[in-house]
Amino acid sequence: MHESHKKYPHDCCRCGMCCLAVLCPAAMYFLGLRNKTAGPCPFLVWGKDGLSSCHLAAILEDPSLLGISTGCCILSRAVRQDGTEEDFASLPVETKRALAQAVRDGQVANINTYQ
Ligand code: SF4
Numbered sequence: 001m002h003e004s005h006k007k008y009p010h011d012c013c014r015c016g017m018c019c020l021a022v023l024c025p026a027a028m029y030f031l032g033l034r035n036k037t038a039g040p041c042p043f044l045v046w047g048k049d050g051l052s053s054c055h056l057a058a059i060l061e062d063p064s065l066l067g068i069s070t071g072c073c074i075l076s077r078a079v080r081q082d083g084t085e086e087d088f089a090s091l092p093v094e095t096k097r098a099l100a101q102a103v104r105d106g107q108v109a110n111i112n113t114y115q
Pocket residue numbers: 018019022023024025026027041042043044045053054055056057066
């Protein structure tokens with residue numbers, strides 16, 4: 001993480017939720033898609049440590065086009081069972097990773113973002 005590039009208040013913890021939810025503009029460009037497309041992104045990969053990486057970033061000459069290292073950019077709410085809501089980006093790291101793993105493993109069916 002290069003703090004000088006940081007645009008959003010919370011660091012990216014590589015939970016992968018954003019790329020599970022929706023394809024980013026770069027993914028849509030490379031896949032020839034025009035309309036907002038739900039994830040998971042085909043370029044999303046998972047390490048043995050359970051953390052996400054972007055295969056597109058690994059093969060692009062200029063991965064900065066993907067906005068990586070700018071902080072957590074997801075615009076999404078987490079809704080608790082009691083109905084209270086919280087900005088997903090602001091949740092504790094372990095909570096974000098656990099929620100993303102639940103989505104990845106099919107235990108949570110829906111992800112809605114503001115984008
Ligand atoms: S291309 Fe990379 S950053 Fe964009 S949605 Fe896919 S995995 Fe995420």
